[in-house]
Amino acid sequence: MKKEVLYGGFFSFLPRMRSFLKDIVYPERAVCAVCGCVSKGGVLCPDCEARLRSDGMVMAWEREELEPGLDAYVLRPHTGVARQLVLGLKHGAEKCLADELADLLLPVPPHIIFPPETVVTWVPMPETRRRERCIDHGKVLAEAVAARLNLTCRPLLFRLNANDKTQASLGRQAREANLSRAFAASEKIAFPVLLVDDVLTTGTTARRCAEALRKGGADEITFLAFTRAMSDASSYL
Numbered sequence: 001m002k003k004e005v006l007y008g009g010f011f012s013f014l015p016r017m018r019s020f021l022k023d024i025v026y027p028e029r030a031v032c033a034v035c036g037c038v039s040k041g042g043v044l045c046p047d048c049e050a051r052l053r054s055d056g057m058v059m060a061w062e063r064e065e066l067e068p069g070l071d072a073y074v075l076r077p078h079t080g081v082a083r084q085l086v087l088g089l090k091h092g093a094e095k096c097l098a099d100e101l102a103d104l105l106l107p108v109p110p111h112i113i114f115p116p117e118t119v120v121t122w123v124p125m126p127e128t129r130r131r132e133r134c135i136d137h138g139k140v141l142a143e144a145v146a147a148r149l150n151l152t153c154r155p156l157l158f159r160l161n162a163n164d165k166t167q168a169s170l171g172r173q174a175r176e177a178n179l180s181r182a183f184a185a186s187e188k189i190a191f192p193v194l195l196v197d198d199v200l201t202t203g204t205t206a207r208r209c210a211e212a213l214r215k216g217g218a219d220e221i222t223f224l225a226f227t228r229a230m231s232d233a234s235s236y237l
Helices: 002-025 046-054 080-092 096-105 127-133 137-149 172-178 204-215
Strands: 062-067 070-077 119-122 157-159 183-185 193-200 221-228
Touching (some): 046 080, 062 204, 070 080, 080 096, 080 193, 080 221, 096 137, 119 137, 183 204
Parallel strands (some): 070 221, 119 193, 193 221
Antiparallel strands (some): 157 183
């Protein structure tokens, strides 16, 4: 047990040390978060910024019905610069990338309407994974989205178990089993909900969270993901 605690503490410390050293060698906004070139004060260099604005424009704001009463809106395919931003936020703990992703929301098409009483929330992650990654990327993304849409943001979900098996390595059926009865609403919900996540793959996470939100009283739920991956696990990584 002592060895497990020691090793667990050591390996959870490594991401923090890596992030600290990176900030010293490559200060935020000094180099591009994607290609490493000089960024001239931005999160991205001019070339990567241009690629981000052009990648996947055909799929921008794609609407998909995940199940009756649950619409998903997706901004980009999980490729190119958008994919690198998602991975940098999730695994590199670079919070500034959430702002870059959230900027893609604007301008919001006129047919996508979020009532002013809408509350933005996110998928709660296991505490062990949050400590390992040094960031709750879902929370950071949701806050960035809420700020741009002038909406309230707060946690509306919590995990019922400590299962920390990542969805990225699982197929469709395994994803369903992994998240079965995993979430519950943290309060009584009598307002529209905008659930934000980084990637939409099979939609399992969104459906399980929506199920919990409905049990909490939510009638109107919209899901927003920044990128859309193929359903195989490799496309998520």
